Amino acid sequence: MPLRTPRRIGTLRTATAAALLALAATLVAPLPLARAADPVTDYCAGQCADILPPGENGNATLADILANKAFGTRPSHTMDQLGPYSSLADGYQSLTDSTITSFFNDSSFGVPSGQVASVASPRSDVTITRDKKTGVPHIKGTTRSGTEFGAGYAAAQDRLWLMDLFRHVGRGELSSFAGGAAANRRLEQEFWRQAPYTEADLQSQVDWLANNSGPRGQQALADAQSYVDGINAYITASKSGRYFPGEYVLTGHVDAITNAGTIDPFQLTDLIALASVVGALFGTGGGGEVQSALSLLAAQQKYGVAQGTQVWESFRERDDPEATATVHDGSSFPYAGKPASPQGEALPDPGSVTTEPLVYDATGGATLATTKSPGVLPADLLSNPQKGMSNALLVSGAHTASGHPVAVFGPQTGYFAPQLLMLQELQGPGISARGASFAGLGMYIELGRGQDYAWSATSASQDVTDTYAVELCQDATHYLYHGSCVPMEKLERTNSWSPTLADSTAAGSYRMQVWRTAYGPVEYRATVGGKPVAYTQLRSSYRHEADSIIGFQELNDPGFVHDAASFKLAARDINYTFNWFYADSRQTAYYNSGTNPVRAAGVDPSFPVWARAPYDWQGWDPTYNTAAYTPPSQHPQSVNQDYYISWNNKQAPGYTSATFGNGSVHRADLLNDRVKTLVQAGGVTRASLAGAMEDAALTDLRGEDVLPDLLQVIGSAPVTDPQEATAVQQLTAWLAAGAERHPASAGSQTYANADAVRVMDAWWPLLIQGEFQPGLGSDLFGALTADLTVDEAPSAGHGPTGSHAGSSFQYGWWSYADKDLRAVLGQSVQGPLGARYCGAGVLSACRDMLLSTLKQAAATPAATVYPGDDTGCAAGDQWCADSILQRPLGGIGDDRIGWQNRPTFQQVVEFPTHR
Template sequence: MQRRTPRNAFDRVRTSRRLFGFLKTASVCVLITGLLVPLTQTAASAAGTAASNDYCGGQCSDILPPGENGNATLAQILLNQAFGTQPAHAEDQLGPYANLATGYPALTDAKINTFFNDASFGVPADQIASTEKPGGRSDVTIVRDKKTGVPHITGTTRYGTEYGAGYAAGEDRLWLMDVFRHVGRGQLTGFAGGAAANQGLEQQFYRNAPYTEADLQAQIDNAVANSGDRGAQALADVKAYLDGINAYIDASDSGRYFPGEYDLTGHKDAITNAGTIEHFKVTDLVALASVIGSLFGSGGGGEVDNALSLIAAQSKYGVEEGTRVWESFRERNDPEAALTVHDGQSFPYATKPADAQGEALPDAGSVTQEPLVYDRTGSAATAAAKGMSTSAAKATLGSARRGMSNALVVSGKHTASGHPIAVFGPQTGYFAPQLLMLQEIQGPGLSARGASFAGLSMYVELGRGQDYSWSATTSGQDIIDTYAVELCQDDYHYLYRGTCTAMDKVEQKNSWKPTLADGTAAGSYTMRVWRTKYGPVQYRATVGGKKVAYTTLRSSYLHEADSIIGFQMLNDPDYVKGPADFQRAAQHINFTFNWFYADSQHTAYYNSGDNPVRATGVDAEFPVWARPAYEWKNWNGDGNTADYTPPAAHPNSVDQDYYISWNNKQAQDYTTASWGDGSVHRGDLLDDRVKKLVAAGGVTRTKLVQAMSDAAVADLRAEDVLPELLKVVDSAAVTDPTAAAAVSKLQAWVSSGAKRTETSAGSKTYANADAVRILDAWWPLLVKAEFEPGLGTDLYTALTHNLPVDEAPSAGHGPTGSHAGSSFQYGWWSYVDKDIRAVLGENVQGGLAHTYCGGGSLTACRDTLISTLKQAAGLTAAQVYPGDDQCSAGDQWCADSIAQRTLGGIKHGKISWQNRPTFQQVVEYTSHR
């Protein structure tokens, strides 16, 4: 059987002769044992009752594909790989989620739960699938419902409740939790094998958070010590939660129903049951939190790339004009940008100083990235030679640019019922098993249902309380600064406040041997990070001929555990009783998120994160000298603490007419670290639709879901930029038949709504397929032809490092990789829009410093667009969609499709593309406490 290169450590299960041989020869008793569930989980006969603490009136819904069950025994994995069978509740939320893409036009309130789950508290008696008393405890019960298998955890003591949450987490995500505690420590390959994706993941996160065990423990100690009674309660909750996880590990081990990946990676023996699954400890949860925080809640850190593109601009145009050109592309405070807080409030942060101080721009050509990996042997050396160490990771979890999550929230003043409505959720990617898990948790001081990251589910992190719901989107404001530390003595000593100080060397050695699940040959390497008080070293360079190390310091570095208090508050019904309480809870979360809230009377918004107070004159866009004059105000290098901007300075609002967020700009004068917050942003897809609904009034849950869904299948380029391009092209001026036919198809697509949708549900063929193909081929060609001649190759290339040109659904080269769902966050949409409108002589606020298309000539611009359009139209589908490990060349639908990237042994089918949150809620509360 021919093998192909695996996407991750477990893809070889699909083709491994050894596994299929094992399937044929394994004893019947082993297979039956593997299919058994815990004997304590039996069919329920107890009557369910309506929850008296639920004020949503049956109008709360949620969805989280592919399914709640993220664990599978060895037998279930083998059957899945051989015959496609699925364990119970492994993918029962995938179909309803996928079907909304074609089902939303006919949606009604009565049909919402065809595409979502009922998120009411409790389980009706006729819907109880099982009950269990985890660990035989009398103070907690886990009930699972028939439809989704979601655990509903009810405890009579706080300890018992959290114990049950830990036990349920083990039941649903034990293997994934184990994977990510090893990722957070830089130890994945030693645990799961040396496949390229595993190497890439551990390298990506270790570079940013090279923590020792002492660092992890110190974070727990500091978080508890600085948070009073709530800190003590959080530690008690964590310990009870860990007891529950470890009780499940012991029970599943003795009962032989633990996840089969432990067999496949050599940690357990399928026949003898020899081997161990390590218990979880407190520091494991900090390691997990460091991964999640790095992925979703740490904006900034692009100062070196910014400096390189500024240098290129100044080289092209001179210092003054080059700076003006660079600023126009940066769009720090674009007046045409879509805003979440759009009522005129201003929240200045990271704004451009009048006279920048302390900048430490590198000498041209001097920047090199600090090496991370040393001492490669065996397959590690081979992977290095082939350049495989990071590419696979960036296609899944490791991307530094991830645009995620959206929110649509409408005030009760504009709804049919008079109650606020929200449709919101995080976009955490598509994985099997999913990074998030659903649960309901009810106990002393705890009352919530929703999603939590696996291994951090002692509290619901995104979901609903008794009479309120909350959610988040990634905000991306800059909490990371790059410092140029001056070297002394040698390359591994630096000046810290005038004293020559040795850098700390932190190392992690990993070695692996082949396993059943991972055909990678034996190998090893060592990851090495040099740390300073100003953070880990990321680059080396010279500044004015002087050797420096560039370090990155983020405010959440060494503080990954601090946010636990905010989540504890959000789960506490005695704390959150209205929007002000919600905002105060969100203020305790130090990661960079936009938080949204809705109850039966109010809506609210708050932007969280520890925003450092920078020294006067420091420009957050560029590296600065590591000297006391340019440090954060009252910064303490021993514990990485500083002064942070007060809550009132963070974008916040209560009862605005509506809120939208799709990782767009938060408010006037609030500068994020993201490039591309300009005139065309995918946030406009939401803003345009919700603004129209609010103007008409009478908004319903159905209408708001439809607005989200319509935006989710829209091509941003086709909706907001293509009409301007077609104005320049002017069909009457097109004489070439190939180009003329392409123009006709593009015009028809725009007229039909510019959607990427199937001709009919399940057809796997796009309506307007030729137009979609033409635009996918045309966009990168037109952008290059429009801008490179004027900018020059060096500056054009440098700017594309700041902001990729394109992120279409099929763009495997894009920031989030192929089959990732999330699209149109990063691209040159705003630049093209502003430039083309300038060529047309239309009003442009915050325009680019120069006009680039055709040098500003309408005729020359038209010629450029037509010539590139003709070139694009001549490309075949196989050329535009070249195929990959998921799809054959030329398969347009498949190229766009969403794949659940395997992080375990179970695989799922692909679904049609739609650009929406992974976990999503639809809520409209009917009453309040």
């Protein structure tokens, strides 16, 4: 187990720890003070706020780490935003505009003189001012280069170790850098399979930006180079002054006694590697075509081709008429729909699909069959193929108390210590913004506010990734490309490691191997009509992770963004798949970004297609992976709609979801119902909108939107069994109380309606299986559950960080259950399933199944529903099972908090004036 995690670091021998602590305490040198930066014009007038737990400070010296293990102390600003963030769950019902800053930071520009904690000037043309409350860096440059240099310097101050980890993840080299723990190996394997870039690939993205993006691209590279220079200046200073992150000692990169060893300087290609990780985590969509084909084949095997296809389409819910859409003004934006006459489909022969091997030549510690040893990053960080997170709530000025728009929005990027994001303010020539940036990519604010506007994003995940069946020729490593037999490109990465203080895993090594074609990396092998093929995946942003820098540059430029129209121009220059939202004192706006490829006529993006010229993306050039993309006018967008909500739901009618299950019940309904009610009443305030967000954040989606259907079926006849009647009474009372998962009183770690919550958690998988498996059959039911997980309750291990992740109820079978139960009840259903499943469509039989599974769930003890885990949760501890952990990415750990289903970084904004 790696010493870098809090538990493992605590196992250092006492004498060694004491000696290192005494030595490290003498090695910390402060930065010199300089004059404070002056604030610029701020049109928010104290009405903008933000929060980013656990705290701004993400660096810890060796002395800090050892003191944390020995005495429980933490460096300043390590965890000071976690308490306010957590306490909103108890305080939102009495929230007022005047008390918002009890739960959020004041995000005004600048630092009042009485709140200045420190001022540093790492170069003569920039100052970094940090405030007393949060330690956020406020960076002001007299030159643009100085501003960017200061941003890099501050980023290294706050996130150097994390940035170093992620540049190695981006290269598939995490285990060689940070140790061979199984978790480290799994993570680098998951990522490198998706983006197996060579150094030449990374450099080509830099060159593309320099040669194909005009003056803004050249300015972006100059900004990035100044940013890198700032990072490297801090590395040099902290290494010579011995106040660099202590994890470098614990992983063997630097000797604690002699200071021998190196911290490698950063370069521009490191930023590309970092950007590719961010893109893989949050800015992609599609790519599940092989699994879709397998479930279609299972449906056709069960029902026959015609009916099986119809049944499959009903579960796919490509464009469900009952789905809540962000754009609800009557507009339609057709994209990636089902073609009337599909062309070029390449469905695999049943039983022929195998996953392409990735790992070879494992030796020593690499052969250990354990997945328990923790690494420096969560092993499952990239393992969920459906990466949608984050939410947004915006109300136009026509419905607010002030007459100005109000917004509460932010990304859900998971919970880590330190956080993947960092807060900062940037002020310099052509740059004026405050907000959050991904660690190592902070040359611009990526989500935040300008002088008189704010913006944020949610993951959109529209389908920009296609699967191609490349026909093999000569042997397994040659394929047909437009009629010629050509070799695949063999990409390799060898990692090796030895035990260190930070990783006791036995020495070992292994090799990763990916075969790459013009149509992307090989993911699977199969046969199609008896022909051997390799299935590859090609996404539109592949080899173009750096291109989005142009849009972010524009969002930070007060001379560029000044209204909704200019905001949309900036957002469309971002090639990641995001939903972007905007608010100023007069307008709200929405725009869906991403390079959506124009597919050949008749190509169905839900299934693999032959890798042949007639089915290529229109205008596709494999040399640089460029193509024709749908024009901006065809992207979902809107200005001044009455309100907007987004929680990774459907963007607009006609815009086909890239995932299963986007139907009549979606977690976005939790937001939509509340915001719609506020808008109908009028007089919306920042406090009431934030309260609506938090109320949704504490609510069980199944309880609010599916439990009424379940109780209606059960209530179609008297319940006579005492155990069943008790469970029904508990669930009914819970529903009446709001179906929340939250303690009855502040500070308690016992849920109100705890038994009802336990019953629902135990019942849901049982009732879904009882409702659907008899009719679908085990093969089709299993194939469909591979397309869409049955449940994502808070205690389940799912999402971007596994269990204890906060983000819940994004994907599940709640829409299927809702449609099926309503059909059995004889209610109207738009876009119904292809058959009735509960009790084979007979109400009494459906009711019997629900009651029998409910009785089974009610009898399931809490210790079975919540079995406990290695994070410290005892079996049966419901609150702990749901709780959010700040997953340690370094040597300092932070406290767990109660469950909330809300963004990690979040803004609450209302601009009273405009330039």
